[in-house]
Amino acid sequence: MVAKSKNILNFQNGAGRILLISTSLMLVLIGCAVFFSFYLETGSSSYREVLFLGLAMVIALSSQWFLLKTIQTPQILSPEERVHATNEKLRHILNSITRQVESALGIKNTAVGNIEHPADILAATLIQCVATMSEQVKTLLSALQMGSNETLEEARQSFIPLIDKTAEAITQYLNISQNIDSQLRERINETQQLLLNLRSELANVTQRQAQQKESSDLSMSIRQMCSIIETHLQIDNSVDTQLQVVAHDTNESAMMLITLMRDLSDEARELVSYISSSMSNIRSMEGGVDDNVAFIVRIGRFIQEIPIKIQADIQSVQGASGVIDGLGYLVDSIKEISFQTDILAVNAAIQAAHAGEAGLGFKIVADEVRKLAVNSNKAAEMIEAGLETARHTIQHGLKFKFLDEIMVQMDEAAHVSEAVKKLEESHEDMRQYYKTLFTVINRNNTKLANDISEILGSIQYQDVVRQRIERIQVAMQRRNELLQQFAMELENSKGNIVDDFAEQMNIVLNNYIEEESHHNNSLNPNAAEDQPPKFELF
């Protein structure tokens, strides 16, 4: 602002001065004319109108006075003052360039120095993102290994947005790189233009001074100018260093991204292979379940057969009871035999008594036979009692205990077949569940792999940015060489510049623009129409 207003006040060109004076004179005259005509015509014009016109006159008069004074005081600027003014202008321009370049590079204050580059911060975020993402993949894997569907779901849900976030961060990161690049290019063009203007101004001064006698003051000014150009070159050098840093940084980050992405992709692949293997596990599990089902079906069938077997058992027990009944007859016949034996023995004893002495021996036998009869009768009674108990036990048992048990077992058999049915259902559910889960995860994984592939592709921007920066560096170097020559020439020739540096500088600029036009420019909105396609098969 200061420089600008000074510029207007230093209006020194003769024609301009005349113009100023005449304009202000005109203003005064018009003001007076309007005031008087108004006042005379209306006569009774209001107080406010008079005041307004008076005010306008005062303003016109004071500006007239002010302008005259400013033009009179500096009169004609001396050459030294002109050079000084030009120097001021140049210094101002250089300062603003430096600030712009610094702000473009994100360096707020080099003296503080510890303020981070926005690209660095973003890169850090990005790396954080990818790291978290790979953490998530690990969680996903362990969730799968643990077989916890809830954890799996949770992990999967937070995983996808994270990938989106990373992709966005990468895009942003690459955009920043490109922005730095394009801003730098703009600044360089601006600087070149300003330097060209400066050069012609300088040439004017030098030409005028050449007509006068050589002045030691002027050569001092030229020396000063040379040193300014030198400083400018140094600024350029520092910009160049920054450009190299940018190229290096983007390169490093891109490399890191590639590594991380590859890790991620490998992990995703691992996930798929794990799921595939868990599918085969499920299949073998299904085989096991099938075996179990068959086994349980067999048990069920066996239990279902139990009542029939029990029926058979009852029949055989009933058979036993018949046999026991049969044995009862046997007891009766034993009793019968014992009774008849007894009678026989009694008869024999009577006969033996009749026989007297001769039948004495026979009597002993008869007694023994009788004892036998009594004993066998006792045995028959014991057998009979035993058989009775056996029959009673069989009949009682059959009636109460066995029948109840059969009912319970029949019930259980029914339960077992229901359980088998349920088992088959849950087996089917499980199969269905895992199949769906696998399909969904598999599909998401394919998407994930595609995303990763796209991210890898977008890293190619780093190379595009690097090449663009390299072209800028080449242009800057050529320009700097030229400026150095120019500075030397200024110093040696004491203001008599022979070569047309402006023309050469123009060549540098045109070469750069021409070279740049050969390459794809994503910021150019006409790129799609003007440039050949991005992919072409010959």
Place this chain on the structure above:
Amino acid sequence: MAKTILLVDDSVTMLMSVKNNLEIAGFKVETAEDGVKAMAKLTAGLKPDLIITDINMPNMGGIEFIKKARALPGFRFMPILTLTTESQQGKRDEGKAAGATGWLVKPVGGADLVKIIKQVLPGA
């Protein structure tokens, strides 16, 4: 059998990103940093199914490399694609004359690159 691709670019970032991309897509990838190193690999017996090369490289650029590779026995019909920031028609014509199969301008997205490769490598 995985198809082999020879990738030639002086930028390590490019080599790594494209190599990883193609490997994920199931290709086998060989790399070289410039035309000279790529030629050395080819003359040493490497027989890729496809070559993808940058144009601006030190030592030996892409155009010269394509010409030299085409002159080798058995490389007359091998697909050779360029992958470069160069976009102007003049360079394309030069590439075509040297024997390039197609011209790709950087950057090419992962899926797009694989699609293009499948176009020039049927059965890949």
Place this chain on the structure above:
Amino acid sequence: MAKILVIDDEEQLRDLLKQMLTRDGHEVVTAFDGVEGMRAFNQSHPDLVITDIIMPNKDGIEVITELLCRKPNLAIIAISGGRRAITAEFNLESAELLGVKGILSKPFTRDQLREAVNQALGL
């Protein structure tokens, strides 16, 4: 209006859907399972597919995967009531992850169906 393919193994629901959609002016093709559904799709090229998830022979998940593989932008609405241990939520969420345009939990009202159909068709 649109041509809609309805795949459901429940005859009653299938008929009801056909009735509702026909009344709204759509042309409706039906199929009773996934295998039949794929065949019907190949013949009639519908604008929208409404499919049940749990079906015999080929289930809805398989149908959705196959259809989206062939035509990634196809409009599909998944309907499910779940069965035993597998909930309707699980089925429908899975379908959503696969990329269907709409989901309907059984039972649903006529308005819900109409809204889902219009949304899926982008009307």
